[in-house]
Amino acid sequence: MTDAIVLAVVVPIFGAMLSMIAGLRFDRSGWTVAALTCLAQLGTALAILYTVVQDGTQRYELAGFTPPEGIELVADGLSAPVIVLVATVSLAVVVYARQAGPRGNAFYTLYLLLVGGLAGVTLTGDIFNMYVFLEITGLAAYALVASGDSTESAVAGLKYLILGTIGASLFLLGAGYAYIATGTLNMVDLSEQLAAAGYGSRLVLGAFGLLVTGLLVKVALFPVHTWQPGAYSNAPDSVSVYISALVSTVAAYAVARVLYTVFTPEFFTANPIAQTALVYAAAVSIIAGSVLAVLQRDLKRMLAYSSVSQFGMVVAGFALLSQSAAVGGVIHLIGHAVLKGGLFAAVGVVAAQTGARSIDEYAGLASRAPLSAGLVAVLGLSLVGVPPSVGFVGKFYIAVGAVETGTWPIAAVIFASTVLTLAYFARIIERMYFAQPAVEPSSDGAVAVDVGDGVSADGGEEIHSSAGASPEMVAVVVVAAVAAVTLGFAGSAIESFLEPTLVEVFG
Amino acid sequence: MSNHNPETERVERPYTESSVIMTTVRVVAPFVFTYGLFVMFHGASSSGGGFQGGAIVAAMVLMLAFAFGIEPTQRWFKNTAIVLLATGGVLAFLFIGVGPLLLDGTFLEYSAYGFKKAPKYGIEGVELGIGAIVASVISGLFFAIARGFEYTEGQQ
């Protein structure tokens, strides 16, 4: 079943080509192709998961060349859950995009390319290969962000492109440093050769700094997050859902890969300053992201800044270098993807139902769109970290890790993050349930609200369809909300699944 | 060039045919194309490969466009053809790569095909695919950028 590893990457790219070719003849074939492709990819992802559960880590040598010369794909405890996440979210977003979408074949081609790129980043065991897949991911993501109708989306896409390219270039430079220091690009081989080259070596330190900084740009940690709010909020709704759920997530996964597989905890024992810097950068991001989120009036922007904060938490989990914290990092990575994707999807549903996009327009939403309001509330509270949802479980493990390692300031920030997150979510919940709309919605469901810059050009488009949210769009949000709660009970299962891989890392 | 808006401040330089250029291009083009293919095929055994070969083939397309005008060239090298060539290249790569999986090999493990010099032909096939992608994408980008953009309202 190991062939599933390569198929997980090949299938989406194949689908992308198919969608492009089919687009020459049939205008509306994109969705069908994308849906089938994502279904197939989900199959391969589950097969990978199954194999890893049964037989442990799988390595797949491409073209029959043995690493370190050949390129290999790796499915271990770390990458298997992420690939399943990628496949699942991809399928869900395709379902969501059927009604919400951009509908063209070009969209689905780019979309499937993005899926393939993400799968590649997840599964690759080679650092240069990772760069290539990161760039494929980036390219598709830039184009998708810019595919929105609004004038801002092109600017947001370009900004994303420039910063993303700088980040990826730094990553490439770091890979170059590592290559000079060791003469290899295979991750496992690198970890041995780097140790041999000496962790104190400037080349190795430079490689670490450049690789991690490059990835953190893609993760959008404060203060290199500046591309992210614009990209999230100006992209079409389906794209927002997808990139908020997966793009930064996979970049954060890559951080974990680089930290654990390439540099290994011994590197940090030799260079404690590297760990300290990373952990504190993450902590600053947690706080700054929350503060910026509180200041936002547009809901998608607020959610975007919230991601800055949440990814601070994930990176902190990885960088604490304790097994519990790493488990927490992975759980929060998955949990955040489900929650944030679900929230963006919910925002899209609400916009389609009522035209509301700013926090002020959410006033009294509970009476206009009770189901959507309830879903936003459930997902929001999960993100705040109300148990037993998944948002709590990740936070708990990370906190345990922080306490175990005795990094008290970080522990304090992580505990405080509950209240920080509450600071921006309580507003929404309160508005939805306990406030009257400032302006009564007109009878056809459109909202004549004149609040600042709330409704942009694309908002105008949504207004014409009061029944704009299809059942499957709502269903996607419902699934996300249910997953947010049920995944909360999967904490122990994920932990035991990760254990063999992490024991290898932490000894 | 067709949908150029007269309101632009750019100076309109109408395309003029030059028999010297046209004749030269007519003669050179097949050789350039052949050279491109040569570079692609040589990816397996010496320096060369799909990227370089594809770029050379694309250069030929560009050359034709400069000599005969972009419009006529595009009529000849249609968008559909570009898309088919690009996707066909990717698909060729994928099929050649996935083939060994059916024969109990790993992805891109050409020797699994079993016939003599399979790795060589495999690599050449892949290089051809890559060449097709590069050539078509570069031409496509060229045409896309040459097309320029349409003015919308709110123009200053």
Place this chain on the structure above:
Amino acid sequence: MSDVASLRPLAAVLVSAVAIPLIVGSYRRQNLREFWTILVALAKVAIVGSMVPGVLDGTVYVTDIGAYVADISFVLRVDPLGLLFGLLASALWVITSFYSIGYMRGLSEDSQTRYFASFAASVSTAIGVAFAGNLITLFIFYELLTVATYPLVAHDETAEARAAGRKYLTYTFIGGVAVLAGTVLVFSMAGTTSFTPGGIGELADADPALARLAFALLAGGFGVKAALMPMHSWLPDAMVAPTPVSGLLHAVAVVKSGVFGIARVTLDVFGPGTMQDLGVGLPLAAIAAFTLLTASIIALRKDNLKRRLAYSTISQLSYIVLGLGILSGEAVVGALLHIPAHAFMKLTLFFCAGAIHVETHTDDISDMAGIGKRMPLTMVAFAVAAAGMAGIPLVAGFVSKWYLLIGSVSAGQEIFAVVLLISGMLNIAYFWPIVYQAFFESPDAHDEKPLIESPFGGLFGSESGESTPVDGTTVKADGGDTVNDDDHDEHDDADHETDTDVDHDDHYHHGGPPAGGWDERNWHGSESTWFMLGPILAAATGALALGIVPATALFLEIVQEVAINVGVMP
């Protein structure tokens, strides 16, 4: 003690959660919706009650759902301490359900469906808090309780209610964070968070500084809901909620879950022995003693009845915490017994306040002179409960306070006994005028109440320090008047004005006696509906039963069982 695997604890938690979709689903049909509430309340009390004999025989009912996080199980255990709270909450829910129906219909409130659904959710989580078998499970339900009660606090949808809701969420979530931090510390020190009567052994050997920190975080975190000073100020603000909610908050679920959490921490996590070693009992008791006195003094100055009751709650809860801090056998018994005792009495008092509000729209004590004529049964119940609060014998409060007094003396901490006695007198001071003027005065002829009406000490404002002592009355959202004595300092007057503009003008009129004084009603219940009178009398009867025959009223027996288990009683 023997553990028995059983689904009954889970059923007890889930039964009211199941009711939520039923209640929401039948939102068009009021009667059916209320039927579900009542049915589920009865089912719940039956399930909990069915475990009483077993628990008293030393059985512990356990539902173990499996590992939740980091090998900590999601486990529900019905031990005597859990049963104490569970039985109390489920029994009082029945009473409160009936009362809610009377109250909500009496005022024809908006969003009743949301109200009843949240109510069911609150009780479900409160039972979860009671039966939680370890700190993580407790934390889960503790946070869910916060979420479930938030809609109840903000129910009125006015600016004031929203502000109160915000404050409530902020305070309790910060408290929750502290609880979580303490839990994580305990887990990393002891490797377990399971409740063990008498304390988790590993904690005794842990780093004392960290153990103290963990205790401070846990006690402080639960202390927020238990309204220990200085973390109490959400509670009086939450009085904007409908009265049954106040009853629920104060008597049944929320504050009691905080107190119950402290009880779990002191008795089952750290245990008396470890607490003695760490020396954390005394500071806890000292904070409780301070809260107890200060809150009583503030209560004296509150003219709004519900606010006075709120401060009374703050003070009474500290009795419980004080007893837990003193840690001697009798003190613990007294403290735990005060949980049900206070619940019955305070519920009665709040129900009376609510009934008065529904019937006469009067919220201020100064308007209540002679109200005994108008609402005789209600005010009798009020008098009984008030007497209990002050510790007059034959009512529940006396028994628990008696144990507390003995406990503090026998622990050699007489100072706390003195505090208890002073507080008892203060209790009389702030309850007696209400009772007295209700029966023996009339609106046009009643004594001055200098304590409320004159500046405090002749100089200062009351604790909120309002600059304009008497600037007329501002109008509260729930319809009554309030003199400017309230301590919601953060809402400016503009808030109040918008309140009245926005909504709830349906029952916006000035309270107080109608012209010509209160009319006289008979003693057969014509003063109100039996939906409200019944619960009031039931709760008052409960308070009396606990006071007159404590030994047969079940709770004392359970409490003694707890004390024996944790090893503070032989």
Place this chain on the structure above:
Amino acid sequence: MIDLLTTKYNYIAAILLMAGGLYMVIGDRNLVKKVIGMNLFQTGIFLFFITTAFVEGGEPPVIQEGVETYVSPLPHVLILTAIVVGVSLTAVALTLIIRIYSEYGTLREDVITEMETDD
């Protein structure tokens, strides 16, 4: 210093390219120039990568008779890929710029920001 210039000139060139490129990306208001800066930055990295492959006295990595030392072929292959990626990025960037220009009529970032906030 002279020594550094004569022996490590390739690194200096790469660093100059990268620094110049980065400066253009950050400092220049014109979007096209930003993209050019981005390309310069990447080119610096490519140069850095390629020059590290050089082996003293090495021949081009094509197997020939009688040659013992070859330069390392791997960086060339990698950078070829990176160049392709770079070209694609530039293409996407230019497409976006064309769209931005057609919608805003300007390429100056500050003007665009102003127009966005004005809306």
